[in-house]
Amino acid sequence: MPELRATTLVDAPLRTVAAALLDARLLARSIRGLGVRIGGGPVLYAGAELAGSVGPVDGTLLVTRADTTGVSAELVGGPLPRFVLITDLLHTGGGTMVVDSVEWTSPGGPFGRLADVIVGRGLALKVLQARARAVSARSRELVDAKVVVAAAIVRDGLLLVQQRGYPAQLAGGWELPGGRVEPGEDDRAAVVRECAEELGVGVEAGGQLGPDIPLRSDHLLRVYRADLVSGEPRALDHxxxxxxxxxxxxxxxWLPADRVVLPELHGLLDPPDQV
Known part of the structure; x- marks a missing residue:
């Protein structure tokens, strides 16, 4: 199975680079003009299926991994029997090492060997080069992004969720409660304040769940585990x-951004033998 690999050192924390990788619009922009088309939601999450094509043949980009370790996706139905994009992240003293690789399987016979040289390697190299530039640029944008926090509140094996009422494009979707971090405010303090304002309850914020998640161009979502310590949740704002x-x-x-942390939410709720 042919493979090409490239490494890029990005001057940004690992979580910031992981957030950049989850930006589906970055993926679409980085491969635009390469004979590859991707369309879909604003963020990548495990299990997401995005419409796509390689050359003249339509296919589906299936995301198999999207977390703080990186992103993996496979194009199904394209001109190559297998075309997989894998990005792994490694923390270093000088920043975050982004290891991009493309693996593919060519059709059999003389045409397959020709496709391997002309289509497979040529396309793979262009994808890697464009992706490296896009990830570096997006990571730099997100270093100083404003933060929105959300609380994963669990009680007796159940998770608290709320339904959005606004804005119109989000109305009816479900999310974890939370809101923006105020200037100078700690993330966990913001979780406590937002739960008091939105739900009328007191909580104790714990550790972060999952990766940082890109929202708008200059905002990130961070989800924290939280324990209910006083009050009964009420829908005060939704x-x-x-x-x-x-x-x-x-x-x-789920709203797309919250769907990213579904694996971690299952980890909080599923019995140990089913995780």
Whole structure:
């Protein structure tokens, strides 16, 4: 199986670079004009399927990994039997090492060997070069991004979620409660304040779950585990709040950014032998 690999050192923290990789628009921009087309939602998450094409043949880009370790995706239905893009992240003393690789399987016979040289290697090299430039640029943008926090509040094996009422493009979707971090405010202090304002409850914020998640061009979402310490949650700022179990997580109409942390939410709710 042919493979090409490239490494890039990005002067940004690993979590920031991981957030840049989750920006689906970055992926689309980095391969535009290379005979590859990608369309879909604003962020990548494990299990996402994005419409795409390689050359004249339509296919589907299936995301198989999207977390703080990197991103993996496979183009299914393109002109090559297999075309996989893998990005791994490594922390170093000088920044974050981005290791990009492309693996593909060419068709059999003389045409396959020709496609390997002309289509496979040529396209793979262009994808790697464009991707490296795009990741570096997006990471630099996100270094000073404003932060939005969300709370994963668990009680008796259930997770608290809320339904958005505004803006119009988000109304009806489900998310974890939270809001913007104020200037000079600590992330965890913001979690406590937002839960008091939105839900009328007291919480204790714990560790971060999953990666930083890109929202708008200059905003990041960070999700924190939180324990309810006082009060009963009420929908003070949104139409509805609800406690949901592990079996309901995947079927909920999540907003795209919150869907990124579904694996971590399952880890909080699923019994140990089912994780």
């Amino acid at each position: 139409p509805e709040v609800r406690w949901v179990g592990a079996g309901e997580l995947d079927g909920l109409a």
